[in-house]
Amino acid sequence: MRIDIATLFPDMCETVLNESIIGRARKNELVTLYCHNIRDYTQDKHNRVDDTPYGGGMGMVMQADPIFRCYEAVKERSNSKPYVIYLSPQGTPLKQKKCLSLAQHQHLLLLCGHYEGVDERVLEEIVDEEISIGDYVLTGGELAALVLVDSVVRLCEGVLASPECFEEESHYNGLLEYPQYTRPEIWHEKRVPEILLSGHHANINRWRREKELERTLCKRPDMLAQCELSEADRKYLDTFQKQIPSDDQTEE
Incomplete structure (x- = not known):
């Protein structure tokens, strides 16, 4: 299984992904994990990935283009179309049954929002499913993405000693x-x-x-x-x- 995470804070994710069961699964090549800095895909000379919202309002909104460019790069490098999940408080609540279903996918791409959210147009363009880890709001989607990775990776074949460990x-x-x-x-x-x-x-x-x-x-x-x-x-x-x-x- 391959999981890519599109984020503004890749180091935050890497720290967790190299520890415990996930870290061992990664080291033993039972699962492939990549973190992508969305800023690397902006064409703005100041590396901006956000702008003010149309219609006014507080905060900033993540722009569609850097996210889409990241998505296209992941597709090209992996030579596969990932199942794209946007971590959002508006998404379907994450349950064990959903984790079992996601563990059957060969390739997941997790999109972590930040600020006031993400331009709706890129969500409509690339996202297959929105998932929430609870009825509360976090600063960004990174912690939610790590929760999802942990809950899914441990279900992959060979990661735990036997299926009885999670059954x-x-x-x-x-x-x-x-x-x-x-x-x-x-x-x-x-x-x-x-x-x-x-x-x-x-x-x-x-x-x-x-x-x-x-x-x-x-x-x-x-x-x-x-x-x-x-x-x-x-x-x-x-x-x-x-x-x-x-x-x-x-x-x-």
């Missing part, structure tokens, strides 16, 4: 992940659940499934409506819900 994580199967424990067995008088020490894999797997259901119901009940649950799952949730004190009982 058991929160959101992959529509549920939140079960609690995790490690040594020591007792810490601050709190014990690791006995079932995890039993060595009985079927019981451990059942316990983990039940904890996934409990956590999702308590922390993100909205996720259950979109999750495929077995009859056993539903029965367990019904039983668990009856054990949860109602608001009236809590107040008493």
Whole structure:
């Protein structure tokens, strides 16, 4: 997989892309990552890439031409047409299902906006999809792009030790992940659940499934409506819900 990032701050991105799992995947050539400084593609003698907005208003708007020239250069160098994503608070919220879908692409180009945004015309010309990492506004798209890169790269073949590394994580199967424990067995008088020490894999797997259901119901009940649950799952949730004190009982 190849991912290109078009940004005004390539050094900011490179620092993160050379660390941890992404850095190892890059070093081992499991994924190819490039950062492009949009300023390198301006024809302005002062290296300007922004201008005042038509119609007035605060701030500056990134110009269409430097972005388009960067896009054309990426196409030419890679000899492929990338799937272009604009990181924007107006975009579709990033979910695990979308990450899985994006991981199937051979080539992504992530466009990072800045200032008051990007000239709408270049978005209409080259962008395939707008994606948001949340309902809030950042100074630029770089942090959002790095979130997307991290969430997608770890799903690529060979990056993690095995698919189980991400298949058991929160959101992959529509549920939140079960609690995790490690040594020591007792810490601050709190014990690791006995079932995890039993060595009985079927019981451990059942316990983990039940904890996934409990956590999702308590922390993100909205996720259950979109999750495929077995009859056993539903029965367990019904039983668990009856054990949860109602608001009236809590107040008493």
